[in-house]
Amino acid sequence: MREDLEILKRSLIRADPDAGVAAAQRLVDAGVDPKAILEEGMAVAMFELGEMWKRGEVFLPEVVASAEVFKRCNAVVEPVLLAQKDENTEPNALVVLATVKGDLHDLGKNMVGAMLRTSGFDVHDMGKDVSADKIVAAIQEMRPQIVGLSALLTTTVPYQETVIKRLVQEGLRDQVKVMVGGAPVTPEWAEKIQADGYANNAPEAVEVARKLVGLAQ
Amino acid sequence: MKVSDTVLAGPDGDVRIGDEHPFVVIGERINPTGRSRLTEEITRGDMTTVRADALAQVAAGARVLDVNAGVPGFDEAEMLSAVVRAVHDVVGVPLCVDSSTPEALEAAIPLARGKVLINSVTAEDRSLDRILPLAKRFGSAVIGMANDEEGISMDPAVRLAAARKVVEAALDHGIAREDVIIDPLAMPIGAAAGAAAGAATTMFETIRLIRDDLGVNVSCGASNISFGMPDRRGIDAGFLAMAIHAGMNAAIANPLHRPVRKAVLAADLLLGRDAFGAAWIADHRAQHSTGD
Numbered sequence: 212m213r214e215d216l217e218i219l220k221r222s223l224i225r226a227d228p229d230a231g232v233a234a235a236q237r238l239v240d241a242g243v244d245p246k247a248i249l250e251e252g253m254a255v256a257m258f259e260l261g262e263m264w265k266r267g268e269v270f271l272p273e274v275v276a277s278a279e280v281f282k283r284c285n286a287v288v289e290p291v292l293l294a295q296k297d298e299n300t301e302p303n304a305l306v307v308l309a310t311v312k313g314d315l316h317d318l319g320k321n322m323v324g325a326m327l328r329t330s331g332f333d334v335h336d337m338g339k340d341v342s343a344d345k346i347v348a349a350i351q352e353m354r355p356q357i358v359g360l361s362a363l364l365t366t367t368v369p370y371q372e373t374v375i376k377r378l379v380q381e382g383l384r385d386q387v388k389v390m391v392g393g394a395p396v397t398p399e400w401a402e403k404i405q406a407d408g409y410a411n412n413a414p415e416a417v418e419v420a421r422k423l424v425g426l427a428q
Numbered sequence: 429m430k431v432s433d434t435v436l437a438g439p440d441g442d443v444r445i446g447d448e449h450p451f452v453v454i455g456e457r458i459n460p461t462g463r464s465r466l467t468e469e470i471t472r473g474d475m476t477t478v479r480a481d482a483l484a485q486v487a488a489g490a491r492v493l494d495v496n497a498g499v500p501g502f503d504e505a506e507m508l509s510a511v512v513r514a515v516h517d518v519v520g521v522p523l524c525v526d527s528s529t530p531e532a533l534e535a536a537i538p539l540a541r542g543k544v545l546i547n548s549v550t551a552e553d554r555s556l557d558r559i560l561p562l563a564k565r566f567g568s569a570v571i572g573m574a575n576d577e578e579g580i581s582m583d584p585a586v587r588l589a590a591a592r593k594v595v596e597a598a599l600d601h602g603i604a605r606e607d608v609i610i611d612p613l614a615m616p617i618g619a620a621a622g623a624a625a626g627a628a629t630t631m632f633e634t635i636r637l638i639r640d641d642l643g644v645n646v647s648c649g650a651s652n653i654s655f656g657m658p659d660r661r662g663i664d665a666g667f668l669a670m671a672i673h674a675g676m677n678a679a680i681a682n683p684l685h686r687p688v689r690k691a692v693l694a695a696d697l698l699l700g701r702d703a704f705g706a707a708w709i710a711d712h713r714a715q716h717s718t719g720d
Binding site for chain 1: 460461498500577580616619655657658
């Protein structure tokens with residue numbers, strides 16, 4: 212198992228889809244807890260990739276390719292996880308996730324979605340470049356407990372505030388908790404726009420979400 | 429359709445953007461995005477780096493300067509006004525006032541001397557309704573982004589349709605056609621694995637369509653093309669030369685990057701916009717005398 216977990220991590224960092232998917236499949240077949248595959252394997256690799264990106268050791272096409280491999284591996288692990296979920300109903304809360312309008316960066320948001328699912332949340336992922344109109348409609352239709360707004364550009368971060376203001380206008384603000392994140396987002400910004408939660412990375416996002424639905428202090 | 433010149437003005441005179449004139453580099457440096465020191469300075473009203481960047485970019489060949497003061501959580505109108513004043517303290521080139529916030533544009537444009545370029549309006553109704561009346565009121569030229577409510581298309585025909593919407597809306601507001609410059613959107617070449625080459629080829633095709641069908645100038649944020657790649661300046665330089673050949677007459681770029689500067693000067697020389705190679709030779713002498 213350890214060996215396959217290492218192969219999985221390496222395959223994610225080197226963007227080798229065949230080796231990654233095969234390793235994920237072997238781990239699943241061996242009965243390894245899907246949550247462990249995600250948290251100890253895939254999330255660790257993507258965090259390492261993020262650090263390499265910050266140090267200028269990997270480049271954009273490589274990160275894009277790794278993100279694709281992440282999606283494919285997740286497609287192997289997630290069904291197992293969801294099958295288990297029926298036995299483990301906690302926390303039984305719905306999170307709607309979106310990368311805000313004008314922003315096409317969805318790797319971080321996808322990681323948050325995957326980790327929330329492993330922690331038992333239901334997640335509806337609206338994708339990237341999502342307008343306030345669409346977010347409002349989704350909240351009205353699905354009544355989630357939490358909406359998570361991701362933005363990776365300084366030019367799109369202000370749109371998180373736009374969405375929150377729209378929620379106020381539509382009378383929805385007190386019906387949903389709002390979490391914000393993305394590289395340029397700071398706790399001060401989250402506070403200024405009166406978001407309910409801020410997370411710096413995917414595991415932290417899970418903790419914040421648990422607090423927001425009253426499962427942790 | 430023939431492309432008419434766009435004329436901007438600053439304290440030191442006019443700058444013409446058009447087919448018969450040397451390519452215009454709009455210096456991109458005065459922008460807090462991704463620059464922590466500049467961000468920290470301008471949020472507390474310190475204009476030291478702003479002034480230094482203005483001087484350095486003009487010395488390196490920028491003929492217009494982009495000024496941006498957008499920092500989430502801070503008063504953009506106040507900061508953009510301060511930046512405009514600081515830049516005019518040290519240089520006399522026309523400004524490209526970079527904000528999508530009408531309040532910031534409204535505060536800063538009257539402080540800019542001459543005729544500015546507003547950066548930017550999109551083809552979204554909300555943006556057109558808010559920005560174009562300001563361009564008309566202040567007699568400014570305006571950059572129109574070739575995207576609308578549907579986002580950014582990889583289809584040149586869709587981008588052309590968005591550009592057409594901007595031009596027609598501007599004409600409806602009483603803005604002259606030559607005062608609209610379209611940005612066909614340079615997207616990172618490294619961003620979409622499968623469609624990588626499309627980021628540039630789509631752009632070149634869109635440049636041709638916009639010129640032929642709408643008869644307006646084209647500009648873009650050139651450095652975006654190389655985001656996330658190693659040896660970015662080489663990509664920027666190659667891209668600029670190709671886009672200039674496709675018909676782009678101005679770009680927001682970093683003139684302090686020598687490969688970028690050289691690509692622009694070489695394109696002017698090769699396309700017959702540098703009589704007797706005077707600008708190319710002058711640049712060589714300037715570098716030579718400072719020991720480059």
